[in-house]
Amino acid sequence: MRAGPNDRVRRQLMRDAVSDNLETIRGLPPRSVRPVPRAGGVWTRRLPLLLIPVTLLGASYLVSEPPILRTVRQPTAAVLHTAMIDSTEPVKAAAFPLAVRRVILDAGHGGKDAGALSSSNLSEKEITLDIERRLQALLKQQGFEVVATRNDDRMIPLRERARLANSSEGDIFVSIHVNSLRTHINSHGIETYYLGPTKDPLLTQLAAEENGTSGYSIADLRKLLDRVYADVRRDESHRLASAVQQQLFANLQTIDPGLENWGIKRAPFIVLVATDMPAVLAEVGCLSNEREAVMLKNPQYRQQIAQALFRGISEYAKKGT
Amino acid sequence: MAEILHVGIDLGTSRSAISASNGERFVVDSFVGWPADMVAKKILKRNVLIGHEAVANRTMLELHRPLERGLLKEGSDKDVEAVRELLRHLLGLVGVKKNGKVDSGNVRAVVGVPAAALRTNKQYLRNSMKGIVDSLMIVSEPFAVAYGLNALLHTMIIDIGAGTTDFCVMKGRYPTEEDQRTLTVAGDSIDAHLLKLIEERYPQANVTMFMVREWKEKFSFVGQPPQRAMVTAPVKGVPTELDITNEIKAACETILPPVVETMLDLLSRVEPEFQERVRNNIILSGGGGLIKNLPRALEDALKQVGGGKVTYMEDPVFVGSDGGLALALDAPDSDWERLSA
Numbered sequence: 007m008r009a010g011p012n013d014r015v016r017r018q019l020m021r022d023a024v025s026d027n028l029e030t031i032r033g034l035p036p037r038s039v040r041p042v043p044r045a046g047g048v049w050t051r052r053l054p055l056l057l058i059p060v061t062l063l064g065a066s067y068l069v070s071e072p073p074i075l076r077t078v079r080q081p082t083a084a085v086l087h088t089a090m091i092d093s094t095e096p097v098k099a100a101a102f103p104l105a106v107r108r109v110i111l112d113a114g115h116g117g118k119d120a121g122a123l124s125s126s127n128l129s130e131k132e133i134t135l136d137i138e139r140r141l142q143a144l145l146k147q148q149g150f151e152v153v154a155t156r157n158d159d160r161m162i163p164l165r166e167r168a169r170l171a172n173s174s175e176g177d178i179f180v181s182i183h184v185n186s187l188r189t190h191i192n193s194h195g196i197e198t199y200y201l202g203p204t205k206d207p208l209l210t211q212l213a214a215e216e217n218g219t220s221g222y223s224i225a226d227l228r229k230l231l232d233r234v235y236a237d238v239r240r241d242e243s244h245r246l247a248s249a250v251q252q253q254l255f256a257n258l259q260t261i262d263p264g265l266e267n268w269g270i271k272r273a274p275f276i277v278l279v280a281t282d283m284p285a286v287l288a289e290v291g292c293l294s295n296e297r298e299a300v301m302l303k304n305p306q307y308r309q310q311i312a313q314a315l316f317r318g319i320s321e322y323a324k325k326g327t
Numbered sequence: 328m329a330e331i332l333h334v335g336i337d338l339g340t341s342r343s344a345i346s347a348s349n350g351e352r353f354v355v356d357s358f359v360g361w362p363a364d365m366v367a368k369k370i371l372k373r374n375v376l377i378g379h380e381a382v383a384n385r386t387m388l389e390l391h392r393p394l395e396r397g398l399l400k401e402g403s404d405k406d407v408e409a410v411r412e413l414l415r416h417l418l419g420l421v422g423v424k425k426n427g428k429v430d431s432g433n434v435r436a437v438v439g440v441p442a443a444a445l446r447t448n449k450q451y452l453r454n455s456m457k458g459i460v461d462s463l464m465i466v467s468e469p470f471a472v473a474y475g476l477n478a479l480l481h482t483m484i485i486d487i488g489a490g491t492t493d494f495c496v497m498k499g500r501y502p503t504e505e506d507q508r509t510l511t512v513a514g515d516s517i518d519a520h521l522l523k524l525i526e527e528r529y530p531q532a533n534v535t536m537f538m539v540r541e542w543k544e545k546f547s548f549v550g551q552p553p554q555r556a557m558v559t560a561p562v563k564g565v566p567t568e569l570d571i572t573n574e575i576k577a578a579c580e581t582i583l584p585p586v587v588e589t590m591l592d593l594l595s596r597v598e599p600e601f602q603e604r605v606r607n608n609i610i611l612s613g614g615g616g617l618i619k620n621l622p623r624a625l626e627d628a629l630k631q632v633g634g635g636k637v638t639y640m641e642d643p644v645f646v647g648s649d650g651g652l653a654l655a656l657d658a659p660d661s662d663w664e665r666l667s668a
Contacts, residue, residue, distance in 0.1 A: 012479070015479050015480065016474075016477075016657065018499075018500070019474065019479065019501050020654070020658055020659075020662070022500065023464060023470075023501060023654065023658075024464065024658065024662045024666065026466075026501065027463075027464050027465060027666055028665060028666070030449045030453065030465065031453070244447045245450075248447070248451070
């Protein structure tokens, strides 16, 4: 019996639904928000994969005697065809063990901008730089390339940090900060931000404080924000934020059982908005809590934080391949 | 041949529904609670309580509502565990064992999520369902509704849930971002408004969100009141009858402007020659479909663009899960094998 038009529509819808799910499983962004301009880059990265069979077959072709040529040529077409079909599949982890190669690390504040201060005058800028250095060592040990926005105690405008991250062509951007609460000084927890709007007035205030040295005008900021929302980068930043927050909380809670999980949140921090790659800002502790300020002074605890951040980044990198 | 159970699940912020190929259908409140201490555990004699039982015993529980705006809350292991417990419970109700199997067979599930759910939200849900079902397909909730009703062409679905209101225009193709919208004005925002309005009018009354939700479900309406909404609540400890008719009307009508605006905006994006057909095929589903006079209010709004017809689903609670089940049954075995959880 011939299928009616409605049956054909149902079958087509089913195929589309299945295909959409398979793309989710492979971790591809939705079709409508895939970054078209980078498609060339993707093909460039995959070209070596295509060239492998071509080169091997080409070599066989050259070293073979004429009578064997015909038998070599037939599989050439078949193998090339297979290679072309495979090339539309996502790149396997085994082919690129490090889809995330270059990590941009950003130690918050610096120089005359000390950031938050504890009651014993321990500054945010000094903690973030120390954790960044420890994290940098861990990442390099595992073969990641690392670019740091600052390597010493100097003030670098946020705009300059974003520019450096973009010109270095980093794959991901991780900004390290330490919280300080004016009220609720008994609370202490960790939270990770990724880019996006927020309706929370407290987060708006926090973003205003962190964005204080941006060097961008309001008009610039508007333009930057306008380009954010349809960007596939938000999806990836969200995934990176989830991985970092989960590892930070899971690892640090074993040392400090009272630590609170404040989750992942959206906020328009300049370093998240103006960077081109998936970007997160991790508030790895809370200096306004005296007990935690003591812990943050301890180099061993800072090493634990660096290790947790490292695990989060690795987790993200692993799933991304 | 191994027995296979197909299920459609509408994982909702407030309620979750399941429809199974063995004919079973259940709906539960999306609450999961663990006894708060040893005393509570001894009284309740259970490790975990789900749905209405959890709400009823909430004072003894660490209560979780694991979905927010129709999506899993992220970054909290307890909420992930809560959603897994909820899913296990739903599947258990339709006869699935705790290991996710039906006797020696398989479980294939279609789960509806808000139209605006991101790829990462879906991946997160997929990860959370590992080990609970064998194969999983995630689709947008209004698409599941449309598929179940066979309303695939020139139709608009408006699915008003607790956390989100989802819109989807069906054009005979798998809906893209431009065919769908999600608003966060929905049942929960009505509850929040209603609570605020009651507290303003009766500052001495002791009212909780759970009471407000129950009253809304009983009396919700827009336009002319079908009856007086009289409820009982303690005022300074004394049970007192309160008239909340005006408050119910005001709270329910807060969703009208954004819903109307989105409906008209989506209609304006339909090709001109099909607009009239879509205007006359608007389907209201979800718990919000139970708000009295809402279809008429939407039809009034449609008059400014030439008029239209809004149909209200008589069984809005299961319309999403039934649609998911229809998808699950139609998907060929070869596709299910590729969608293993």
